[in-house]
Amino acid sequence: MKTKLILLIIILSAFKVDAQKAAIIKFDKKLHDFGQLKEEGGKVAVTFNFTNVGTDTLIISEAKPSCSCTVADWTKTPVAPGEKGFVIADYDPYNRPGEFHKAVWVNSNATEPQVTLDIKGVVIPRIKTFVDSFPAQSGNLYFGSKGFYLRTISNKGIKKDSMEVFNSSSKPMNISFSDVPAFITCKAVPTTVQPQKRGKIFISYNPEKKNDYGVVSDFITIATDDSIAPNKLMSVNATITDDFTKLSPKQKLNAPKIVFTSEVINYGTVTDGDMIKKTFEFKNEGKDTLFIRKTTPFKDDCKIILTGKSAVASGESSSIEIDFDTNGKSGPDVKRTILMTTNDPSRSFIILVIKGSITPK
DSSP, X not given: OHHHHHHHHHHHHHHHHHHTOOOOEEESOSEEEEEEEEGGGOOEEEEEEEEEOSSSOBOEEEEEESSTTEEEEEOOSOBXXXXXXXXXXXXXXXXXXXXXXXXXXXXXXXSSOEEEXXXXXXXXXXOOOHHHHOOEXXXXXXXSSSEEEEEEEESSSOEEEEEEEEEOSSSOEEEEEESOOTTEEEEEESSEEOTTOEEEEEEEEOHHHHTOOEEEEEEEEEXXXXXXXXEEEEEEEXXXXXXXXXOOHHXXXXXXXXXXXXXXXXXXXXXXXXXXXXXXXXXXXXXXOEEEEEEEESSTTEEXXXXXXXXXXXXXXXXXXXXXXOTTOOEEEEEEEEEEEEXXXXXXXXXXXXXXXXXXX
16 A cells, blocks of 8 residues: 555646746847947847757747847757757848847747747938939939838828929929829929929828728829820829727727638649639637728639628627639749738738748649
């Protein structure tokens, strides 16, 4: 009896020790200040070193940057207890003057499953050349941008923007507008730009009149008496979402919540010319009705079919089907992305991905 009791204690002790095994990630530092950087100085990088001070193997599943301007690399092999690893954060200061503070979220199987690493600094603006200030040209008129980019805007209110222009000719240039959509108004100041002088084009954009969602692109015609190219086409781009700024605390609590079975689908290896059909399934785990405002492919070779409901009640499910024509698109890593716009305040924009390998015929 005594022997059995001792054996039981040994087994329980071993089980307890095993149950207490855990990976613990400890970084030498979690914040790096780059100080002052020259905008034209090129990319900078910092290595965050860590040690697994736990008793179990550490595996980092992801090091996700907070924006596309920060690129992360990390130790992708298992890190045994007592061993070291790293996470690298890069930052490209070009076209990003001013202060910055970015994060990299490190996810692992450690006792602290997500660790935030921060980088910060100040980018000293470069001295801009004429080409920097006016990167686009049509005839004798130079433009401060290749188009108007209004970024993400709500479907309520008015969005205003402006662009500098430069008359490079030896004659005054009159500026007016034609073929302007009803939801855009335009004004040139001054209406006549003198030779070798600057002017400005102002636009006002009404997304409520546009009555659309997601990525949208329209065009205005800038009419001039330029001898080389009198009519100049200019794009006006925006990404439109619902206005969530006026939601009450109760409305936020009851808001719809979209949850996908998977947001990335691998179609495996196929042959050039095959038609890929994949379905993304999702559910509304919120309380209010979920509305699928729009689905937009980033390539014309993708067709999107809403196979389920566009208005999804609480607890209900729906789906969309992606048809991808692989003809002429062979390669080891061929992916297509789809932008879905919803009325979920926490996920008004969702990027879905289908990817795989396409072998030649």
